[in-house]
Amino acid sequence: MTEMQVTKGEVDFDEAQLIESSWLAAPAKLGLNIKKCSENLRKSGVNCELLITAAEHGVFHVEDTVVVHYPLISSVNWEKVPRGDPVHVNGCGDTFTGCFVAQLSKGELSKENIIKAALTASQISLRSAQNISPVIDF
Numbered sequence: 789m790t791e792m793q794v795t796k797g798e799v800d801f802d803e804a805q806l807i808e809s810s811w812l813a814a815p816a817k818l819g820l821n822i823k824k825c826s827e828n829l830r831k832s833g834v835n836c837e838l839l840i841t842a843a844e845h846g847v848f849h850v851e852d853t854v855v856v857h858y859p860l861i862s863s864v865n866w867e868k869v870p871r872g873d874p875v876h877v878n879g880c881g882d883t884f885t886g887c888f889v890a891q892l893s894k895g896e897l898s899k900e901n902i903i904k905a906a907l908t909a910s911q912i913s914l915r916s917a918q919n920i921s922p923v924i925d926f
Contacts, residue, residue, distance in 0.1 A: 830852070846858045879913050887910070
């Protein structure tokens with residue numbers, strides 16, 4: 789699998805899009821079998837949506853038979869993310885989940901924008917010395 793470092797201002801967006809397109813075409817490269825997971829849920833009578841976070845690859849949103857990939861590089865509002873290298877991953881998933889649930893409960897944004905806000909919040913947290921950054925204002 790091709791690896792790339794995502795830091796603000798240092799990303800080749802054309803290369804990132806090409807790489808992320810290949811991940812979307814073959815998510816098994818990430819160790820995911822999203823289609824099979826979705827099919828198994830439907831077969832067992834579970835009617836739900838899934839959000840599958842894939843670290844630097846972004847998020848996959850699964851609803852029924854539709855899988856939407858939100859690539860990190862194009863889904864994060866990088867203007868809100870502090871410059872600098874990632875500090876640690878502690879709290880990133882919690883931040884993503886907390887932001888997603890908070891925004892969903894408000895009912896003001898589309899799911900696409902909620903996912904993008906949650907990805908942005910997790911990137912802010914990733915660059916914070918604290919487990920959950922105090923500067924997240926979503």
